[in-house]
Amino acid sequence: MSLYLALIGTRDNPLYEMEIKMDPIRDFCPFIVHSALDIIEDLQWKTNQLYFKNIDNYDNYSISGYVTPGNIKFMILYQNLRSDEAIRQFFGELNDLYVKTLLSPFYTINEAIRSKAFDQKVRMLSRKYFNL
Amino acid sequence: MSKPYKLIGEDVYKNRTEKINSELFTLTYGSVVAQLCRDYNNDYKKVNEQLESMGYNIGIRLIEEFLAKTNFGRCINFKETAEIISKVGFKMFLNTTPTVDNFSADGKQFNLILEDNPLAEFVELPDDNKAVKELWYSNVLVGVLKGALQMVQLDVDVSFVKDILRGDPSTEIKLRLNKILKDEIPAGED
Amino acid sequence: MIYSFWIFDRHCNCIYNRDFAQHKPASKDTVNRNNDKDEAKLLFGAIFSMSRLSSKLSDGNVLQSFRTGKYKAHLKETATGLRFILISDSNVGDLSGLLNQLYSDLYLNTIVKNGLSPVDFKEGMVIKNMSFINGADELITQNGDFI
Incomplete structure (x- = not known):
């Protein structure tokens, strides 16, 4: 079970990355996620759902995504994760964390999220939903 | 006879004050602080001063509203002042x-410990090592207290000593x- | 019959004065005419001395009004040193309700909460705010004791 999470801003810039046990392909993760971005950007205008599951594949890794109302994309590259439902709920709580970050007056949109508290909470979430 | 200040406070809050959404309030204050930081190029000492001076202007007015709604007169001693504040x-x-x-034993100094600070909800100070050491985010409160107390003839030094935002x-x-400032008397009296 | 309305600030200056002439609708030129005159200083001196006297006579004793043969003065002093005074004829009852209204409803809302109006008046400055002047006129002329 391994996982790579990336939060991408409106200019396709990465805001936050987290990687767990992705050793063989760790260096490729950003590129894989980037190419999946195009797919999401096409799909997002055709539907009003926020969660996009399994939009792309790389070897036996899957990619799922979530688009926030502010057009920020949460992309997750994973292998053998438990269930789609868990991913959906994970994205829901991640959105809550992201909104809280937005509420701080010192954070500007599309800025990298460097807060250690945010990092800790995201790791806690991944432990909660994916046992990682 | 100790007056039930807690009950007075709750009663005034519930029945005689207009309320606004707290997130709107927090976000408004946050954008003021963030804009000040940008305007002064992150010179946090100047930002603290500006916040205090804004607070002072608020305080000298807020005290009238406070007195109108509560009908309090002057306090007997500083301890009573602390309780009422x-x-x-x-x-x-x-x-x-x-x-x-x-x-303090001489009755001239006390600390206020704020458990929750509505001004600073969801705030995280910027990552440069300066803010955490120099910025007092809620410094407007210092000015408000100073201004309000000055209007009732109390010259008080107010300052932050600790802040959760700083860790x-x-x-x-x-x-x-x-x-205690003397009441002014017209020229020629006494 | 209410004759006039005065406000003195914590620096002992008269920052507002309004005369209500008898049998005539009050005209706007009787606003702030007497601020520097002797009348204002004498009135303030009398009130100031009497308030001090009453508080010396007994703790927490606040002077509310005093009466002479021809007129009665009603006072309200706030903890911030503002003094609101209404001069009426001798027969008028208790005007403390009107004074409280003038402070809490009018002064508070038109002067204190108005960010562009000064709260700390320098020497010679007076209240010129039309909302306040009109509001005060309305409150006073509509009071039962006015005429």
Whole structure:
């Protein structure tokens, strides 16, 4: 079970990355996620759902995504994760964390999220939903 | 006879104050602080001064509203002042009741410990090592207290000593009474 | 019959004065005419001395009004040193309700909460705010004791 999470801003810039046990392909993760971005950007205008599951594949890794109302994309590259439902709920709580970050007056949109508290909470979430 | 300041505070808050959405309030204050930081190029000492001066202008007006709604007269001693500030003043305007602590033996100094600070919800100070050491985010409170107390003839030095946003265990403001100002008398009297 | 309305600030200056002439609708030129005159200083001196006297006579004793043969003065002093005074004829009852209204409803809302109006008046400055002047006129002329 391994996982790579990336939060991408409106200019396709990465805001936050987290990687767990992705050793063989760790260096490729950003590129894989980037190419999946195009797919999401096409799909997002055709539907009003926020969660996009399994939009792309790389070897036996899957990619799922979530688009926030502010057009920020949460992309997750994973292998053998438990269930789609868990991913959906994970994205829901991640959105809550992201909104809280937005509420701080010192954070500007599309800025990298460097807060250690945010990092800790995201790791806690991944432990909660994916046992990682 | 000790007056039930806590009850007075709650009553005034519930029945005689207009309320606004707290997120709107927090976000408004946050954007003021963030804009000040940008305007002064992150010179946090100047930002602190500006916040205090804004607070002072608020305080000299807020005291009239406070007195009109509560009908209080002047306090007998500084201890009473402390109780009224924490149980009625803060409750009325920020819906929070700080604890009065460390009241000095000479009766001229005390600390207010704020358990929750509505001004600073969801705030994280910027990552440059300066802000955490120099910026007092809620410094407007210092000015408000100073201005309000000055209008009732109390010359008080107010300052922050600890702030949760800086990583301290609590948020604390220190108030020290310098002197009681004499009421002005018209020229020629006495 | 209410004759006039005065406000003195914590620096002992008269920052507002309004005369209500008898049998005539009050005209706007009687606003702030007497601020520097002796009348204002004498009135302030009398009130100031009497308030001090009453508080010396007994703790927490606040002077509310005093009456002479021809007129009665009603006072309200706030903890911030503002003094609101209404002068009426001798028969008028208790005007403390009107004074409280003038402070809490009018002064508070038109002067204190108005960010562009000064709260700390320098020497010679007076209240010129039309909302306040009109509001005060309305409150006073509509009071039962006015005429």
